[in-house]
Amino acid sequence: MTGGFTANGVAHAPSRTVRVTILSLIGLIFALPIAAMIEFTLRAGLVGGYNIDRWVALFQSGFTGVYRPVLVALGNSVVLAIGTVIIVLLLLVPTMLLVHIRFPYLRRVLEFICILPITIPAIVLVVGLAPVYTVVARMLGSGVWTLALAYGITVLPFAYRAIQSNIDGVDVTTLTEAARTLGAGWGSVLVRILVPNLRRGILAGAFIAVAVVLGEFTIASLLNRVNLQTALVVVSKVDPYTAVILSLLALAFAFVLLLVIGRLGAPRTQTLRRRTTVKGPA
Amino acid sequence: MISQPPLLQTRSGTVVEFTGVVKEFSGLRALDGFNLTLHAGECVALLGPSGSGKTTALRVLAGLESTDAGSITIDGIDVSALATSKRDMGMVFQSYSLFPHLSAGENVEFGLRMRKIKPAERRSRASAALALVGLEHHFDRFAHQLSGGQQQRVALARALVTEPRVLLLDEPLSALDAKVRVQLRDEIRRIQTELGITTLFVTHDQDEALAIADRVAVMRSGNIEQVGTPEELYSRPATPFIADFVGLSNRVVGIVRDAHAEVHGTRLPLIDPAVTEGPVRVSVRPEDIEFAAEGLAAFVVASSFLGSLRRTTVRLPDGSIVLLQHGVRIHPKSGESVFLKFTGAPVSTEPLEAASVAPHQS
Numbered sequence: 001m002t003g004g005f006t007a008n009g010v011a012h013a014p015s016r017t018v019r020v021t022i023l024s025l026i027g028l029i030f031a032l033p034i035a036a037m038i039e040f041t042l043r044a045g046l047v048g049g050y051n052i053d054r055w056v057a058l059f060q061s062g063f064t065g066v067y068r069p070v071l072v073a074l075g076n077s078v079v080l081a082i083g084t085v086i087i088v089l090l091l092l093v094p095t096m097l098l099v100h101i102r103f104p105y106l107r108r109v110l111e112f113i114c115i116l117p118i119t120i121p122a123i124v125l126v127v128g129l130a131p132v133y134t135v136v137a138r139m140l141g142s143g144v145w146t147l148a149l150a151y152g153i154t155v156l157p158f159a160y161r162a163i164q165s166n167i168d169g170v171d172v173t174t175l176t177e178a179a180r181t182l183g184a185g186w187g188s189v190l191v192r193i194l195v196p197n198l199r200r201g202i203l204a205g206a207f208i209a210v211a212v213v214l215g216e217f218t219i220a221s222l223l224n225r226v227n228l229q230t231a232l233v234v235v236s237k238v239d240p241y242t243a244v245i246l247s248l249l250a251l252a253f254a255f256v257l258l259l260v261i262g263r264l265g266a267p268r269t270q271t272l273r274r275r276t277t278v279k280g281p282a
Numbered sequence: 283m284i285s286q287p288p289l290l291q292t293r294s295g296t297v298v299e300f301t302g303v304v305k306e307f308s309g310l311r312a313l314d315g316f317n318l319t320l321h322a323g324e325c326v327a328l329l330g331p332s333g334s335g336k337t338t339a340l341r342v343l344a345g346l347e348s349t350d351a352g353s354i355t356i357d358g359i360d361v362s363a364l365a366t367s368k369r370d371m372g373m374v375f376q377s378y379s380l381f382p383h384l385s386a387g388e389n390v391e392f393g394l395r396m397r398k399i400k401p402a403e404r405r406s407r408a409s410a411a412l413a414l415v416g417l418e419h420h421f422d423r424f425a426h427q428l429s430g431g432q433q434q435r436v437a438l439a440r441a442l443v444t445e446p447r448v449l450l451l452d453e454p455l456s457a458l459d460a461k462v463r464v465q466l467r468d469e470i471r472r473i474q475t476e477l478g479i480t481t482l483f484v485t486h487d488q489d490e491a492l493a494i495a496d497r498v499a500v501m502r503s504g505n506i507e508q509v510g511t512p513e514e515l516y517s518r519p520a521t522p523f524i525a526d527f528v529g530l531s532n533r534v535v536g537i538v539r540d541a542h543a544e545v546h547g548t549r550l551p552l553i554d555p556a557v558t559e560g561p562v563r564v565s566v567r568p569e570d571i572e573f574a575a576e577g578l579a580a581f582v583v584a585s586s587f588l589g590s591l592r593r594t595t596v597r598l599p600d601g602s603i604v605l606l607q608h609g610v611r612i613h614p615k616s617g618e619s620v621f622l623k624f625t626g627a628p629v630s631t632e633p634l635e636a637a638s639v640a641p642h643q644s
Contacts, residue, residue: 174379177346178437180366181373182393182444192392196383 034251041245054241070246073231074253076144080227081213081257083148085206088159091152093202096160097194100167101176114160117153122218125154133223147225154219155212159205166201207258214254295323295480296357296447298343303352305338305504312338314504315352320448323478325471326509327491329527330501336484339501340450343482345369356447367396372441372479376453378433380425386412386436387421393444411443412436414473431462438470442477449474449481455490467494488528492516500524518553522632525565532571532604535634536564543629546578546598553628562631568593568607570627573614577623580604582614596620 014022042050061067092114099106117125129150140146172194179189195202217229228250236243298320305313312335320326328336341347343354345366353360361369372393380389390408399407412418415435425433434454441449451470455463471494474481485491491498492512499509500523508520512528519525522533536545541555543564550564580596583603587610594606594614606622614620 170382171377171379174375174377175381177344177366178373178375178379178381178440179392180346181344181369181371181450182440183367183370183396184392185365185367188396193381197381 034248037244037248041241041248043241055245058242058245067235067242067246069226070228070231070235073226073228074250076226077214077228078257079144080148080151080216081210083145084151084155084209084213087148087152088155088205088209089202092156092159092205093163093195093198094190096163096167097172097190100172111160111164114156116157118157122154122216123222125150126219126222129219130223144225147220147223147227148213150219150223151209151213151216154216155209158208158212162204162208163198163201166198166204170197172198203261206261210257210261211254214250214257295321295478297322297355298448298480298482299353299355300339300343301353301355303339303342303354304350305335305342305347306350307338311504313342313349313352316505318499318506318509320480320482323480324496325474325481325483325494327483327485327495327498328501329485329488329491329498331527332486333503334501335504336486336501337452338504340452340482340484343448344371344373344450370444370447371450372444372446372448373450374434374437374441374452374454376456378425378430378437378457380428380433380436380440382425385422385424386417386428389425389436390440390443393440397444407443408439411439414442415439415469429462430458431466434458434466435469438473442473442479447480449479451481451483453485456485456487463490470494492528498528500527518628519565519630520554522563522565522630525567525630530568530605530607531565532568533563533565534602534604536562536631538562538631543631545624545629548578548624548626550624550626551628553630557631558633561634563634564629564631566604566624566629567627568605570625570629571604571606571622572625573606573608573612574621574623577621580620580622582616582618582620584616585614596622 039050041054042052044051044053058067096110099110133146133150136146136149175193175197176189179193184192214228216227217233219225220227221230221233232243232246232250235246300316300318303313303316304311305316314335316335316339318326318339328339330336338347342349345361345364349362354362356369380386381392384392387405387408390411391404394404394407409418409421412421415438417432417435417439420428420432420436423432425436428436434457437454454470455467458466467490470483474494483491483494492515495512497509498512498515499506500515501507502523508515508524510518515524515528519528519531522531525531526533534545536543536550538544538552538557538559541552542549543552543562544550545564545566550566578598580598583595583597585592585594590610591607592610592612594608596604596606596614598604604622
């Protein structure tokens, strides 16, 4: 899988030094604010020096008191992330495949619709969403999960690009037609052929959806909902140090969550690869 | 791995009939009242330039495209309304179509899995099918570990393992290099005759069509221009289009008079004696013109060695260019002046004003 593609015609892969330099540079850019946050939480007041008192205090309190809402908010955000991923998987993926295979002349329209949310600022989106949500609340109640409907829209551009690039890289039409001539109905085509071959794109779409939802503030705040970000803002007004600790924890949580989702999708490819390497040439 | 793979069942071939099939794509008629019958166990090649509707005919039979009019019957039963998955066809595609996430064996098993066949039987039948195409040791390989030719072989095994009623081949060889193409072509023919499966083979390569098919149907703008055995098509082309498309042809100007074509002072018999008299364009095979001691004067332009034969381009006094095909012992030099004569084989003609089709070179 790796290497071997540098032969004639294909551009040479960048050298090791170039790769390491680029990676470290980007790593540094990402690490700097996180390091600054950690440094900030360790400051021992105005006199200078460092200690871990604030971390200890937070964990000893067991996230009770002022920090309790943050835990609840985190739960809300997880529910919203799950809801949004479900919308992406059950609505966006089948729609994209249907358009790609059966209604190719609608591709442009779908792309335009899916990219649209990125051009509309969240604050403008809320103006439209607010009256919609009075209706939504009347019909579906005001459960936390209902906000996932709005998030389903905001993640569209990101999820669309991730999935579409995978669809473009696989000859979806031929694979579908081959499966159908072999007697597969549409359901089997989707589950047995398309999803396994589009797993990477679908997973990437789901990752991005999770990341976007965990970082979302504007819509939740303006619709008077509580999610992780709104809760962090509330805390930061009371205790900026703890707010930063919680932000760090939220970052770590998102990181672990993405890692877990990534693992869920990975095993099949790994077993495949292992099986293929075991087989010697015939 | 089983020691004695059971052979695939041969079944009494299926009859397929297209009757007046029409298919339009946004106003363009890809099939325009298309009629064709595939007899039981027969391999028919649909040959034609791109855009002639040959692939559409095959896709309509597979159910991958709907028809706008007409009917398609398999063993007398109209299948026009039947879904692709229910038509019981085996199809090999032009582009590599193996499922990349499945091994060669799992690919072949797919159709059996869809038919709810038990795992043990699935595996033995898939092995047998892979053995049929000479890949019994590649059961666990993935598409990216197979060469193009091997991938198409697996695709063929996958199409055959379900013992389909009809085998559909949509230019399965066009992505392969020349040597593999000829090899696989002969193998497809062998397997097809062995199994006696009714086969529709779409190609734009005349060599392929002539080599593989019992009958060849040459298509042009959504319809069949002529259908017949490879020999018939080659020796008695109904129109210059066929003459051009099946084998090489020279197009020279002549006149039809007294049921003969007069070309450069030579009277040639007509394939179709009923053509109306008047100025025509005549198609003459390169092997139907010979060097002679006297006759039509010409200058040699170029001569190329093709292994078993030689092809020489000459210029006639009127400036037109003519190709000759002859034995390698004769070795004309360019610039040499020679004499030609026609062997007198029957020719096809078309009225001059209609002769607008670009000449086709193989």
